[in-house]
Amino acid sequence: MTIQDVAKAAGVSPMTVSHVINDHPHVRTETRERVLRAIEELDYRVNVAARNLRTGRTGTIGLAVPEIDRPYYGQLAAEIIKVAAGHHLRVAIEQTGASREGELAALALSRNRLYDGLILSTVGLGPADTDLLRVDHPVVILGERIFDGPVDHVAMPNSAGARAATRHLLERGCRRVALIDGPQRGEVDVSSLRYDGYREALDEAGLPFDPALVAPIEQLTMERGAAAARRLAGSGAGFDGVFCVTDTVALGALRGLADSGLRVPDDVKVIGFDNIAEGAYSVPSLSSIDPDHALMAGTAVGFLVKRMAEKGAARQAPREFVSPFSLVARESTG
Amino acid sequence: MTIQDVAKAAGVSPMTVSHVINDHPHVRTETRERVLRAIEELDYRVNVAARNLRTGRTGTIGLAVPEIDRPYYGQLAAEIIKVAAGHHLRVAIEQTGASREGELAALALSRNRLYDGLILSTVGLGPADTDLLRVDHPVVILGERIFDGPVDHVAMPNSAGARAATRHLLERGCRRVALIDGPQRGEVDVSSLRYDGYREALDEAGLPFDPALVAPIEQLTMERGAAAARRLAGSGAGFDGVFCVTDTVALGALRGLADSGLRVPDDVKVIGFDNIAEGAYSVPSLSSIDPDHALMAGTAVGFLVKRMAEKGAARQAPREFVSPFSLVARESTG
DNA sequence: GCCACGTCCTGTATCGTCACCACGCCAGCA
DNA sequence: TGCTGGCGTGGTGACGATACAGGACGTGGC
Numbered sequence: 040m041t042i043q044d045v046a047k048a049a050g051v052s053p054m055t056v057s058h059v060i061n062d063h064p065h066v067r068t069e070t071r072e073r074v075l076r077a078i079e080e081l082d083y084r085v086n087v088a089a090r091n092l093r094t095g096r097t098g099t100i101g102l103a104v105p106e107i108d109r110p111y112y113g114q115l116a117a118e119i120i121k122v123a124a125g126h127h128l129r130v131a132i133e134q135t136g137a138s139r140e141g142e143l144a145a146l147a148l149s150r151n152r153l154y155d156g157l158i159l160s161t162v163g164l165g166p167a168d169t170d171l172l173r174v175d176h177p178v179v180i181l182g183e184r185i186f187d188g189p190v191d192h193v194a195m196p197n198s199a200g201a202r203a204a205t206r207h208l209l210e211r212g213c214r215r216v217a218l219i220d221g222p223q224r225g226e227v228d229v230s231s232l233r234y235d236g237y238r239e240a241l242d243e244a245g246l247p248f249d250p251a252l253v254a255p256i257e258q259l260t261m262e263r264g265a266a267a268a269r270r271l272a273g274s275g276a277g278f279d280g281v282f283c284v285t286d287t288v289a290l291g292a293l294r295g296l297a298d299s300g301l302r303v304p305d306d307v308k309v310i311g312f313d314n315i316a317e318g319a320y321s322v323p324s325l326s327s328i329d330p331d332h333a334l335m336a337g338t339a340v341g342f343l344v345k346r347m348a349e350k351g352a353a354r355q356a357p358r359e360f361v362s363p364f365s366l367v368a369r370e371s372t373g
Numbered sequence: 374m375t376i377q378d379v380a381k382a383a384g385v386s387p388m389t390v391s392h393v394i395n396d397h398p399h400v401r402t403e404t405r406e407r408v409l410r411a412i413e414e415l416d417y418r419v420n421v422a423a424r425n426l427r428t429g430r431t432g433t434i435g436l437a438v439p440e441i442d443r444p445y446y447g448q449l450a451a452e453i454i455k456v457a458a459g460h461h462l463r464v465a466i467e468q469t470g471a472s473r474e475g476e477l478a479a480l481a482l483s484r485n486r487l488y489d490g491l492i493l494s495t496v497g498l499g500p501a502d503t504d505l506l507r508v509d510h511p512v513v514i515l516g517e518r519i520f521d522g523p524v525d526h527v528a529m530p531n532s533a534g535a536r537a538a539t540r541h542l543l544e545r546g547c548r549r550v551a552l553i554d555g556p557q558r559g560e561v562d563v564s565s566l567r568y569d570g571y572r573e574a575l576d577e578a579g580l581p582f583d584p585a586l587v588a589p590i591e592q593l594t595m596e597r598g599a600a601a602a603r604r605l606a607g608s609g610a611g612f613d614g615v616f617c618v619t620d621t622v623a624l625g626a627l628r629g630l631a632d633s634g635l636r637v638p639d640d641v642k643v644i645g646f647d648n649i650a651e652g653a654y655s656v657p658s659l660s661s662i663d664p665d666h667a668l669m670a671g672t673a674v675g676f677l678v679k680r681m682a683e684k685g686a687a688r689q690a691p692r693e694f695v696s697p698f699s700l701v702a703r704e705s706t707g
Numbered sequence: 708g709c710c711a712c713g714t715c716c717t718g719t720a721t722c723g724t725c726a727c728c729a730c731g732c733c734a735g736c737a
Numbered sequence: 738t739g740c741t742g743g744c745g746t747g748g749t750g751a752c753g754a755t756a757c758a759g760g761a762c763g764t765g766g767c
Contacts, residue, residue: 041723052747057725065745087487088425089723092752097422099465108451108650110444117442120468129482131433131465134454148463153421261654294654316442320595320628322656375753386717391755399715423753426722 040083049077060085099129100343101154103145105137105162109259110287110315112160115181118336119158126344128155137258139163149176156343165225177346179339183229191342191357193335196364197229200328201236202243203366204310205282207326209244211308211372213280216241217252219267219292221259221284233284233312251276259284264291265298272299279307280372286311286318286327293321293371309371323370330362338362374417383411394419433463434677435488437479439471439496443593444621444649446494449515452670453492460678462489471592473497483510490677499559511680513673517563525676526693527669531563534662534698535570536577538616538644541660543578545706547614547642550575551586553601553626555593555618567618567646585610593618598625599632606633613641614706620645620652620661627655627705643705657704664696672696 042060046053051070058066059074066074077083091097102119104112120130131154135141142164149157156177164171172178172190179191208216218237221230234253241248254271256263264283268291271278281296283289289311293303301307303323310326311318318325338360349355376394380387385408392400393408400408411417425431436453438446454464465488469475476498483491490511498505506512506524513525542550552571555564568587575582588605590597598617602625605612615630617623623645627637635641637657644660645652652659672694683689 042725043723053723054725054747055745058746061725065743067745070745084485086426086723087485088422088429088431089752090725091422092420092426092722092754093724093726095422095752106451107441107454108444108447110442110447110651113442113444113447116466117440117468120441120466124468129465129467129487131463132450132454133463134451151418151421153463261650265654290651291654294656294658297656316595317444317624317651320599320625322628322631324628376755377753387753388718388755389716392716395755399713401715404715420753423722424755426724427753427755429722 040081041086042083045074045077045081045083048081049074095152096155096347097153098127099131099154100340101133101145101149101157102130102160103133103135103142103157104160105135105141107132107134110317111285111313114315114332115160115336118333119340122337122340126340128340128344135160135163137162139168143171146171146174146178149178150174152176156347158339158343162228163224166227177343177349179342179346181335181339183227183232189357191346192359193339193342194359194361195229195330195335196328196361197232198236198239200312200330200364201233201282202240203236203364204312204326204328205237205240206243207366207368207372208280208282208308208310209240209246211280211304213308214246215249215252215276215278216246216280216282217254217271217276217278219254219256219264219271219281219283219288221288222255222257230284237282249276252278256288259288261287261291261294264288265295266291268292268295269299272296272301281307281309283309283311286313286315286325289325289327289371290317290321293323293325303371304373308373314367318367319369321371323373326369326372327367328364329367330364335360335362374415375420376417379408379411379415379417382415383408429486430489430681431487432461433465433488434674435467435479435483435491436464436494437467437469437476437491438494439469439475441466441468444651445619445647448649448666449494449670452667453674456671456674460674462674462678469494469497471496473502477505480505480508480512483512484508486510490681492673492677496562497558500561511677511683513676513680515669515673517561517566523691525680525691527673527676528693528695529563529664529669530662530695530698531566532570532573534646534664535567535616536574537570537698537700538646538660538662539571539574540577541700541702541706542614542616542642542644543574543580545614545638545642548580549583549586549610549612550580550614550616551588551605551610551612553588553590553598553605553615553617553622555622556589556591564618571616583610586612590622593622595621595625595628598622599629600625602626602629603633606630606635615641615643617643617645620647620649620659623659623661623705624651624655627657627659637705638707642707648701652701653703655705657707660703660706661701662698663701664698669694669696 042053042056046056123130133145158179161182181193223231254267256267312328314327314329376387376390379390457464467479492513495516515527557565588601590601646662648661648663
């Protein structure tokens, strides 16, 4: 069942069938209809592989994220799939497991021309890997670990957001604000940047920084968030507010504080970062920093699409986009 | 940079390069190394499109789910991607938006030989669409809307699980158990089957069924779950337990009950279905029915892989698998 | 010396599509 | 009448890989 068969059945040349399929002009209405009828009758389907080979494009972009079952990435993926569909692009998802190797593997697949482009959410790759990104196919970095890299970059307002979050806790009357921070693996990862924002807000308010109020965790999961909160509560450090590096961690922290018999917001106020959907429905509901997810997804796909349209030579300079954000105050800082 | 260039550089035929790439035997170690060196030097990458065309396989399976940002589907996708990777398969995700059209679109893409197979989570397609599934390429249905269809099917233990959940509430002392139920669109969708289980458990316990205790919702979201719980609380129907059709709905319901000033589990006990990760960390933590997600994902991919290996003629009869389950009791039914 | 067999490698023929260019036709115009 | 130019259509030839058949060579048995 090839284009040839259709051509024969319709009494035209394969090229005419191709034109009909691809909505090219220069086909008489009558001919077009005859072709469409033949396609219908034979139940013909284009062979995407053959088309890919011929055109050099696959119509699919890759999206590499640490784990698709983390709410933030799920919500990100949903947005990106939606936006990509508007550009007639499909999205294949790779899970990198938050590891450098996983991220490199995704890059390799993209290099194999399996994808027309790649949106890579970096966690493991660092500035040292900048050269690995010097590739000749479209890549957009979504995340924070690489600045001034050779590729387009869509970033969160990490420091500014963290600063606003911490400031919000201070404005609500907190004086001893703890931080549940993620793994710091360089100078420009999420955790480090949000840590910076936290420090800045303290400085701004003229409050001292107390290392005993920082609880680092190795993974940005609810489980670790809960454990960190219990650790803080048990340490006797004394705190009346917590800024959590992500909402997922914050939801875990709410649980950990409940386990420790602390009431939110009466005893301790809590704020997160990302404004994932779940935060609006937790008990108490979670205050958070809300970057513009739709805008970020749209920008990332937009960058990629522009790159894909570029003719080899006329390469633009790498673009960078930092999302605006707002603060959503809910019960946890009430 | 084609296989020909590599062949020329290594002084062998393209076929020998192909053999090396694909780990075929009958290549002398020395030759193999020469080829590998040439590949390295030229930075050669196979062109996946060409390979796909020639072999007729793409190495990618499709996973069509309503929305990837719903925790259940995120966690499902994560499992499936992991299992598929073990079979050297990539996974492309389609969002069907829980609509019939979306599901048909995913089927169409699969028909275009874009995917080697498709795992389709049906919500919109019903028994009436059985014929549309009578396709000649591998499809596995994940979900409940089509029984006795012409394709493999991996299902949840819907009725049995719902019955166990309801019975659990009764055993904990509830006498007026409400149900927050999803949209019923036929006889074999998730909502209907779980509704059946709820009714069975009531009958078993000799308790009357009270329609005033059933709160139907149109979408299985936290938002709708919260609204339904508030509706129930405000209706004056009087209830001391709620079985929610999914955990996502149950998490919303916890929120709604809190809004209505009802305490869980003291005033009302709550149980969900799916055992999503978030349920372990909510306050209070959520009791749930726990199907074996990993087993379901493994089985679905396994079915698909077997189908993909089948030679056209020797088609096996459709298989069906219903996951076992266990009940996880947490604070919400404490 | 001859044949059979296994190993290692090669030549050729597609896979199904679309880009490119050519061509026939007709209207409009000088 | 002959020329131009746009429209509708077709012929040819890659795109880059692999399937298949088979050849060259070396080894061992008789």
